[in-house]
Amino acid sequence: MMDGRGAFTAEELERIRADFPILKREVNGEKLVYLDNAASTQKPSSVIDSMADFFRTSNANIHRAIHTLGYESTVAYENAHKAVAKFIGAKSWREVIFVRNATEALNLVAYSWASKFLSPGDEVVVTMMEHHSNIVPWLMAKERLGIDLKFIRVKDSGVLDMEHAEESITDRTRLVGAIHASNVLGAVNDLHKLRDLARARGAKFLVDGAQSIPHMPVDVGSLGCDFFAASGHKMLGPTGIGILYAKREILEETPPFLTGGDMISMVTVRGATWNDLPFKFEAGTPAVCEAVGLGEAVKYLSALGMERIYSYEKELGAYFLEELKKLPFVDIYGHKEGECLAVFSFNVKGVHPHDAASMLDKFGIAVRSGNHCAQPLMESLGMDNTLRASFYFYNTREDADRLIHALKEVDSLFNKTASGGKK
Numbered sequence: 001m002m003d004g005r006g007a008f009t010a011e012e013l014e015r016i017r018a019d020f021p022i023l024k025r026e027v028n029g030e031k032l033v034y035l036d037n038a039a040s041t042q043k044p045s046s047v048i049d050s051m052a053d054f055f056r057t058s059n060a061n062i063h064r065a066i067h068t069l070g071y072e073s074t075v076a077y078e079n080a081h082k083a084v085a086k087f088i089g090a091k092s093w094r095e096v097i098f099v100r101n102a103t104e105a106l107n108l109v110a111y112s113w114a115s116k117f118l119s120p121g122d123e124v125v126v127t128m129m130e131h132h133s134n135i136v137p138w139l140m141a142k143e144r145l146g147i148d149l150k151f152i153r154v155k156d157s158g159v160l161d162m163e164h165a166e167e168s169i170t171d172r173t174r175l176v177g178a179i180h181a182s183n184v185l186g187a188v189n190d191l192h193k194l195r196d197l198a199r200a201r202g203a204k205f206l207v208d209g210a211q212s213i214p215h216m217p218v219d220v221g222s223l224g225c226d227f228f229a230a231s232g233h234k235m236l237g238p239t240g241i242g243i244l245y246a247k248r249e250i251l252e253e254t255p256p257f258l259t260g261g262d263m264i265s266m267v268t269v270r271g272a273t274w275n276d277l278p279f280k281f282e283a284g285t286p287a288v289c290e291a292v293g294l295g296e297a298v299k300y301l302s303a304l305g306m307e308r309i310y311s312y313e314k315e316l317g318a319y320f321l322e323e324l325k326k327l328p329f330v331d332i333y334g335h336k337e338g339e340c341l342a343v344f345s346f347n348v349k350g351v352h353p354h355d356a357a358s359m360l361d362k363f364g365i366a367v368r369s370g371n372h373c374a375q376p377l378m379e380s381l382g383m384d385n386t387l388r389a390s391f392y393f394y395n396t397r398e399d400a401d402r403l404i405h406a407l408k409e410v411d412s413l414f415n416k417t418a419s420g421g422k423k
């Protein structure tokens with residue numbers, strides 16, 4: 001009997017887990033406990049099968065062929081845009097651009113939109129909590145365009161300093177960019193306040209939703225964002241496909257990012273005009289099969305219900321945190337204030353996280369160790385590398401217990417060794 005709680009019954013949880021073939025495998029002779037979901041999630045059979053079926057039955061290039069397979073592929077590709085648009089509450093599927101990943105989505109904004117709309121002296125304000133993918137493109141834009149880049153501080157408790165946000169967003173601010181949920185601390189940011197601050201100054205509002213969209217209901221309309229970025233592989237879909245949502249009028253005014261085939265309407269030797277949205281931003285042969293997989297992934301998530309997923313993960317996260325706090329040899333970062341996802345950064349005192357992670361792997365437990373592509377955040381909170389356990393709806397209390405047990409073993413092995421056998 002699985003340990004379902006609240007949002008999912010034990011039977012439902014068992015059925016959910018059966019949808020993910022990889023969860024049956026063993027690692028180092030132990031049943032796999034996969035807790036690296038913030039890096040990439042596992043895939044249900046429906047996603048895997050949809051991609052294999054596409055290759056078996058309809059595979060062809062899109063938008064270029066009159067033949068039946070070309071038509072079927074085109075329809076499948078466009079239907080995937082429609083499924084994603086519905087999932088995020090976009091007004092039209094033409095506002096959903098398929099890119100490679102969240103990183104490419106953010107680069108598109110920081111290159112194409114910024115190059116046209118930002119001038120020297122303008123400000124872009126992001127938070128200190130951002131993943132590198134929402135920092136480095138803006139550092140490049142700063143160098144290229146002579147803009148200022150400001151960072152909203154994060155408090156020691158792991159939440160955004162909203163007073164500092166108010167001070168940082170000024171009449172010169174043209175864009176405010178914020179991570180919806182932190183891939184390091186799990187913190188879910190209050191985006192409405194930030195959006196209102198941006199709006200009051202006439203600035204655009206960009207949301208990095210790579211960590212939020214897999215775990216909680218997201219509606220771009222009620223978020224009131226102008227741009228929203230996400231990665232398919234973190235939400236049950238395949239790698240190689242990501243999402244940039246932007247309001248239609250903004251996309252109409254923004255120049256293309258990559259150029260070449262499929263993104264044009266007309267080409268002469270003197271110049272070119274652009275295709276309709278979203279294809280203006282989808283140059284070359286896109287990831288058609290991956291789009292089909294992503295479309296299936298959002299169908300799976302919708303069928304389960306994002307509210308239920310969120311509430312199940314909250315309960316599971318609360319259970320794990322309570323158990324983790326009982327370990328005196330563990331330092332936990334964040335989770336002191338506000339809403340949080342079941343994403344936990346922590347360290348076993350005196351043990352390098354890479355050593356700890358490699359021992360956990362011996363127990364069949366997959367966690368991440370390192371700086372989690374968020375070095376400015378780590379530095380600002382005085383953190384170095386950490387372990388990170390990130391849960392998803394197919395994880396269970398048994399998974400949490402297995403990790404707690406293994407952490408005790410890590411402490412006992414390393415700290416005993418370090419203290420010459422004394423504990």
Ligand SMILES: Cc1ncc(COP(=O)(O)O)c(C=O)c1O
Pocket residue numbers: 038039101102103104131133179181182183208209210211231373
């Ligand atoms: C919050 C956040 N933004 C962006 C990214 C980048 O995602 P990708 O590597 O799929 O582009 C990540 C990846 O971990 C992330 O956690």
